[in-house]
Amino acid sequence: CKVHKVCVLPGDGIGPEIMDVATKALTVAGSKEGEEFEYKYCLIGGAAIDATGKPLPDETLATAKESDAVLLAAIGGYKWDALPSAQRPERGLLAIRAGLNAFANLRPAIVPRQLADSSPLKRELVEGVDILIVRELVGGIYFGQPRGFGTNEKGERIGFNTDVYSEPEVERIARVAFEAARKRGKRLCSVEKSNVLEVSQLWKEVVIRVGKDYPDVELSHMYIDNAAMQLLRNPKYFDVIVTGNIFGDILSDEASMLAGSLGLLPSASISGGGPGIYEPVHGSAPDIAGKDIANPLAMVLSAAMMCRYDLSIPKVADRLEAAVNAVLDAGLRTGDIYKEAPGTRLVKCSEMGAELMKHL
C-alpha cells in the first residue's frame, strides 16, 4: 500500500461542500482496495486572494508540484468580479495549469442514460453519446505573447492577443489525442480554422504528420464553425476531438450541454509525467454556495479520473464510478438534475454524499 499525496484545492463557492463529499468518498473507496491518501489542503482563487492577496500563492504551487495529483473544486465569485483582471480568481486557475504544465485537458461529454431526458436535444440524438474532447490547455491565445493594450498607427487605442502554437506543442497534444482514440472508438477529429488562420494551418499540418504514427486511427478535420454545428446535428459522429485552447473552451462547454447539465461532468488536465489537475467542468456557483444543495457527483467523478490517470489505481476509480451510477439508478437527484418523475427523489448535497458512501 502506497500513500497517494493529493493536493486538495476546495476553492470558492460550492467548492468546499463538494470537495468534502469527494474526499470522503475517495478515502472510503481507497480503503476497500488498500489504498491510502494524504490530503494537503491549499488555497486558490478568491479564497487565496482574500487570505494572501494572490490567486495562486507560491505555497500552493509548490505543494501541488510535490503531490501525485491535484484535486480542484471550483474558483471565482461575484465578490472578486470587480478586481482588475490580472488579480482575479481565474488567474489562479490559468497559473496552476501553466505552473504544472498541464497541457492536455480531457473533457468527456457523456450523456448518462439516467439523464438522457434532461438534454435540450432530442433523446434519439443524444442517447449513447460518448465524446472525449482533448483541449490544449497551456498555449494558444490564452498565453500567447505579445498581448495587452496599445495604440495603432492611427493613434486609436487597441487591445490585442496572440494566438500561437509551435510544432512541439501541437505534436504532444496530438499524441495524447491519438493515444486516447486508439483506446476508444479509433476516430479522431481535429478542429481548427485553417481556412483563415495560419496558427490553424500549422496545427493541421502537424496533426496530419503525427497521424502517420497512428494508421489504426481514422483522422478527420473540421473547421470550428462547422464543428459547433455538427455537435448538435449529429453528436454521435464524434469519438475523440482534439483542438486548441480557445476552441476547446467553447466546444467543450457546448458539448457539455448535450448531457443537459454540467452536474456530472469531470475533467482531467494532465501533464507529461508530473501531477495533473482534476476538476469538475462546472463552476463555483456562488448563488447556491453554502446552502447544501450543490451536486457533488462531478467532483467525485473527477476524483475517479485522478485515480485512473495519475494514481494508476483504476479499481478505486471503478468503485467511485459504480457508486455514482448506483445513486443515480436509485433515483437520487440534486436540484440541478432533478425533474419530477416516478422513482426520483430530490436530495441535498450532504445526503447525496451519505448515500454514495452506502454504495461504496
Next chain:
Amino acid sequence: CKVHKVCVLPGDGIGPEIMDVATKALTVAGSKEGEEFEYKYCLIGGAAIDATGKPLPDETLATAKESDAVLLAAIGGYKWDALPSAQRPERGLLAIRAGLNAFANLRPAIVPRQLADSSPLKRELVEGVDILIVRELVGGIYFGQPRGFGTNEKGERIGFNTDVYSEPEVERIARVAFEAARKRGKRLCSVEKSNVLEVSQLWKEVVIRVGKDYPDVELSHMYIDNAAMQLLRNPKYFDVIVTGNIFGDILSDEASMLAGSLGLLPSASISGGGPGIYEPVHGSAPDIAGKDIANPLAMVLSAAMMCRYDLSIPKVADRLEAAVNAVLDAGLRTGDIYKEAPGTRLVKCSEMGAELMKHL
C-alpha cells in the same frame, strides 16, 4: 421608379442554381412595386480562380463598389481545396468583405414555425426563437497583423495570428447592435472572453461606454464558452447578440442549428453607407451541385434582406418573405428540410422557384 444596381455573384457549387431562383423572384416582386433591377454578373471564388487565377478579380470588386448592393450565393468546393490557402476561394470572400468594409454581419437565427420539428432541440425550447447575431466582420483575428509562420526563441516552427480590436472598430459594431436591439426586443448581449483576453477587455469596456447612449436597451455580458452553452440551454433568453469576428463565426453556426437546417437562413453584411453583401448562411454544397435539388429559399430571403437594408424598398422584401412563407405553408420542401409528414411534398430547386413565382 429607380433602377437598383445589383452586383450578382453566383460563385460555386449550388450558387448558380439558387441565384437563378432568387434573381427571378426579385425581378417579379420588384415589378409589383414598380421597382427595377439591373443585374451585373461577376466572378468570385473558385469560378474566378478558374477564369482569372484570382479568387476576387479587381473587376468584381470595382463593379461591387459601383453597385447599390451585392448579392452573393456561395463559394468553394473540393476542386480548390488543395490550393495553398492564400489562393483559395475563401480568400475571395474575405477580400470582398474587407474591400467593401462590410463590417457588420447580421445573422438572424429564427426557427420558422413550419420547421420547428426539424430542430435537434426539443420543440418547446426552440419554438419562437428569434435571435439576431451581429458579428464584426472585417477585424479581429481574421485580419489582425502580424500573422504568419516563424520560429520561436527555442528555434521551433510556429504559426501565429493576432486578435486585435481598436476602440472605433468596437464602437461602430456596438452601435449597429444597439440600434438593432432598439428596434426589436431591446436586449443586447455582448459576448467575449474578457476573463482571459485583453482584446475582449477592450471590447467589453467600449460596449459599456456606447451603451450609455442606449439607456432603453438592456445590456448584458457573457463569456463565449457560457454563451455557447446558454444558446442550447435557453435560446429564448437571447434577443440581439454582438460579438467579434471569430466568436461570431462559431456562435452563428451553432445558432443556425436551432432551426435544424441552414436552408432558410439569410445574412447581411453591411458597411456604413456603401453597398452591403447579402448571402445565405449555408455553403456551396459541391456534393449536390448541378442536381437541381438545392434549397433556394435562404438565397431568396437574402435578397429580401438586401431590399430592406440597402435598397430601402421594404415592400419588395415583404413580398419575397410572404412568398417564402406561402410555399412553406403549402408544404413544399426541398430535400434538406424534408421530413415525411402529411401535407408536405418533396420538390426540386427549380420547382420550388416556380411555386414561389406563383405566390408573388
